[in-house]
Amino acid sequence: MITLTHFLVVSACIFSIGLYTVLAKRNAIMILVGIELMINAAILNFVAFGRYDKINYSGQVFALFAIVLAAASVAVGLAIILNVYRHYKTINPDQITDLRD
């Protein structure tokens, strides 16, 4: 049977892939995708733990809430990337080093 541990392992795998994507990709869109992966890993955890609350289904409710937030943040993130592109003519984060001292 499929236990909670299986869900958590899958969730951890997805989170790690997302983290790797965020740290390593040379494209801002891909970084956004990585972030999305990490959010989904978290949502998966919510749903997985939701089985212990069968009265209020707060896990499922939070999952829905988080999905909506993620959609909104992706919209904002895409807008930022668009503006970054307009400003720097690139979306490669390696070439944007204005944070340097």
Added chain:
Amino acid sequence: MEELLNISPIHASILVVLLPFVAFLIQAIRGKKSNSGNISLIAITLSTLLSGIFVFAEVWNYLPMHSTYDWFRIGEKTFTIGILLNNLTVLMLFIVCIVALPVHIYSRAYMKGDPGLHRYWMYLSLFCFAMLGLCISKNILVSYIFWELVGFASYLLIGFWFTKESAVQANKKAFLINRIGDLGFLIGIAAVFTSFGTLDLVELFGKEGLIYSEFDKDSGLMTLAGLGFFLGAMAKSAQFPLHIWLPDAMEGPTSVSSLIHAATMVAAGVFLLCTIFPLFNDTVLLLITIIGTITATLAAYFAAGQYDIKRVLAFSTISQLGYMMAAVGIGAWDAALFHLATHAFFKCLLFLCAGAVIHEIAHAKTIAGLDFDPQDLRNMGGLRKYMPKTFVLMSIASLALAGFPLTSGFLSKDAIVIATFEWAFHKGGAYFIVPILLVLVSIITAFYIGRLIFKAFMGESRLPEPAESNIHEAPKQMLYPMYFLAICSLFFVFSINPISYHQAGILSGFSVNYTFKEIHSLHLFIPLTLTATALISWIIGYRWYVLNKYPLNAESGWIKAETNQLGINDFINNTIVKVTLIISRASVWLDKYIVEGLVNSASKGTLYLSKIATLLDRHLVDGFVMAIRNLTIGLSRVAAWWDKHIVDGIVNTIAGLAYYLGHLLRWVQNGRIQNYLGFAFTIVLIGILYLILR
């Protein structure tokens, strides 16, 4: 405000003295830019106000004050510097201020347009500083310093127009003759110091002064001291035979003559004698009386024969100073000081009026393009029509000089003449020569000042025609000071009663005990005689000079002797100057052959010695120096190695470490957002690992 009004008289008097000095300094620094005289004027105005309100009003007829500060020490003796404020000094301080103020205002108009004006104001302030300092100084040595400064400022001002040969000669003469007096002053100081061991006026002449204690005033040393001080006063106050510098000093600007050579500096001698009066013994006093009388008589006689308007006034000043000296000599130094005060005002006024006349005539001369002497009485006449105000003012001053009733001169002159008569009655015999001569002087005084007025202001004009039409009244800035002085020449400034001098405020301020009795009949008789004789001499003068009924032969020996001042100047030229020249030639010869010979042989000896010294130097001293040098070099090399390797090494290591660390950590800060995130996760991971493995 309360505190401002509570200045102590001591501090106020210090301010009074220092303000003109500050003005002098400012103008000395600003140089040619300060030729308006405003700084000097402000300084002297403030000084006058301060000396009037805070010094004179506070101290006069109250207790005297003094304060002393240590100056320097020689062996056991401490020299002090101090301020002495008593009736005598505050009166003198106030007179100097109140005469200097109108003269400053007058000078603004009189000296206008002079190219050296900035120097004029500078010197004038210096003079005021020195004169005011002389008045209130407590130590005779400090007085001496101010005395010299006064002489120096006078020297500068007499030679103000230094491009004129006669002015240069005159200031040289004044300076040299004053040196003779200064020598006397110095001898006096030395004698006093030897006898008493102090130069402090309060310690010497105060209530319980050294001079009143078991001291023999008739000793030779005290006579020497008295004579020395008197010699100083003789030169400063132009007493015969040292009076010859004063007539020549008229080469200076007239405003200067009025301040320095009529009212203040020449009075310094009389002031000095009054200050140290208890010092004099009978011998010195008699000498002072004799010299004063001779001076008064001779100078009055000379004044009657002068043609230069300023020289008449100069001799008149000498004559009046002789009066004061005679009064000091008989012991009536309060009368002398009273005459000094009244004389300061009316003589200053006389000079300012003369200055106005000269100013206008010189002005007219330049416009008309003529060449004549604007100071010569023979070129004047009839000026009454053109300068009526000046005429009235000068008449008031002349009446005061002649001692006419209702004027201040009447009071003070009577005080002196009556005191002299009483003195003569007390002594009897040959002493009557002194008062009789003084009466005679009074008559001649009335005559010569009448002559001046008649010649300058009355009768027909003797001016060349084109110049005459250009003469007009003096400007207002010159007239106002003259009005002020004219008011001060009237009786009510000094005494409520115009007939008797006994109520005069100045006389009652000094309690002088005369050695002789008062004789009441004289107080009525002498003023009447003096006034009557003055009137008679004016009538004679009017007949002679206005109506042109001149009975004397101008070529007669008496008149010529008058004009030439009995040949005193020639005599001095022929004897003293020539002898000095011979002595100096002899000293030149001595110098050239004997002193130089000595010097030459001495220099040869010195040369030889120095050769030996060179040898010594080269072998002994140089060797020693080289050894020290090598030692020093060795030591410094060790020090250099230590410095380079140990001290610098430590510093460099620390600096390198810091640089390396900084370099390492700098790499983290590369601006790439992913790296930052990576670091953040790494740190979080490490934190989690730590929490797990703990």
